[in-house]
Amino acid sequence: MKKKHLLIMIILFSIALAACSKKEEPKFTFNDKSITLEIGDEFRLEYELTKGFKVEFDLDNNDVITLEDGVVKALNSGSVTITGTVEGYDVQDTIEIIISEGETELYVSGTKTFYAEDLVNIATKMDNLEFKDNKLVLVNKDISATYESTPIEFNEFEELVLTWNATTNDGTATTFRLAIGDGNNFSIDFIMGYYQNNNLRSIGSQSDNFASVSIDTLINKDTTNNKYVIIKFVVIASENNVTEIKNISVTSKQVNTSIVIDYSLLFDKTIAVPPKQQLAIPAIGNLICSPTSLSMVIDYYGYETDVVTVANAVSDKGARGIFGNWTLNASYAGSFDNITSRVEYINEFSQLVDYIKNDIPVILSIRTTSKEQLEGTIMAYASGHLLVLSGFKERDGKWYAVVNDPAEHVDENVIREYPIEQLMNVWRNYTYILSDAIL
Incomplete structure (x- = not known):
């Protein structure tokens, strides 16, 4: 009996000793x-x-x-x-x-493209993102990522339009956002676009006391005080996410600006942009001036794109499938290798001339209420129209803009000449700028 009790005591002692010697889990x-x-x-x-x-x-x-x-x-x-x-x-x-670097420009007058390294330099939040090969990429591809910039001061502005240049894979989505304010108080996060392969979209009506958003344009409700902008984006988690952010651009329509033509800056030159018509394309031909213009300029940089394919890619699934969302069009072009693209509101005639001088064709957004406003057009464009400015030409002492106007039924009739003063009068100052160099 004593031996049995002794054996039990030995077992209990061994258990206690093992418990005492168990490793402590550190914190x-x-x-x-x-x-x-x-x-x-x-x-x-x-x-x-x-x-x-x-x-x-x-x-x-x-x-x-x-x-x-x-x-x-x-x-x-x-x-x-x-x-x-x-x-x-x-x-x-x-x-x-x-x-x-501590030296990134934090005051913007007009338009600014923030490349990936710039975005790192102005970041106040960069979760699950890293700078690699001149892009922002995910550290862990299976979880979400978020980015937020420091407030960026802009010159007084009435409107903002955002563009991103990025690539992604099927199933992965990113929302690009802006907040504006006076430097101390800021608006809600306005979603300026939802980015997913074959599912680009704007978000419905958004508004607060600071601003409102209509499709692709943020409208400032207090131009005197709301001068600060915060850039944000969220990459939504998905399996094997390969989203890469090359750059983000913000353009502003400044207060009380107008274009004055300086004829002394003009010169004879035409950039060889391949012509493409839109009107003979079945079902959607009268709706796709924007993607047709975009396709022409993308092809100018060495690609071979199909107009219908481009139109389907930029179709705004959040706005009844419209094809003219400026943000989605310019952002799509930036997904091509070696192309940097952005929406740009141009305030100076000299800037327009400089782009042509540097072999950069410019996609212009125009609006007319009658054919007489732009001699040579085949119709009025009350809802707006986009075409490609490819050069300038002087004839009989008068200056003309050389354009690729997609509003035609055959490619041979796309290249036209419009009186420069008429084109400037109907131009809305908004452009798509595509380049194979840094903007």
């Missing part, structure tokens, strides 16, 4: 999830760790910082995720370090 968390530094800054990593344990650090990008004895030194612009792992345990946490 480890960084104090910050994301911080932004400027080149040359130093920062000591701060974290909570159970006493008696050690942490090992791993970097997913060795080009932008050094890490020694827990001190980060910023070397180059970009982003890096640091993963801390408790030695001997599967206990981890991460912190994202964003490195900016």
